Amino acid sequence: SGVLAVAAVKLGARESYAYDIDPQALTATNDNATANGVGPQVHVVAKDAELPANADILLANILCGPLCELAPRFAALTRPGGRIVLAGLLSHQADEVTRAHSPWFDIAPFALRDGWTALTGSRRT
Structure with missing residues (x-):
């Protein structure tokens, strides 16, 4: 659902990376980040992607x-x-x-x- 990534930004993080192996969870994360007004700051990252x-x-x-x-x-x-x-x-x-x-x-x-x-x-x- 991306709840941790969304909450991190809502609580003051400049940005967050939401990593998941489930495509449905990635879609839900995008939807939840957008609904909470933090879509641009939440980077949704799929399995095997490089992370900073x-x-x-x-x-x-x-x-x-x-x-x-x-x-x-x-x-x-x-x-x-x-x-x-x-x-x-x-x-x-x-x-x-x-x-x-x-x-x-x-x-x-x-x-x-x-x-x-x-x-x-x-x-x-």
Whole structure:
């Protein structure tokens, strides 16, 4: 739906990149960005597209497996000192995701609710 990309711009980001592998999600992201008046600032990026490697903040709301598999790519996309927010995982999966990202990020939990957790961290230099 692009909710994270739209929200980022609405909350002050100059621009955001919304990446998804689902063509329907990409269409919904475009529609939602336009409906919220931030279409030009939300760049919708399809699978296998190149992304800039200097993100100040990277937000990901996906399942545990992909969060772990994508750790090296997330590190490559986030500038040193940049922040990462990882959501969409059950509380018992937090340690696994933390381990996957720990070579590049200092990770800590920041939200726990109804068995779900979100992690945040900063990219080491």
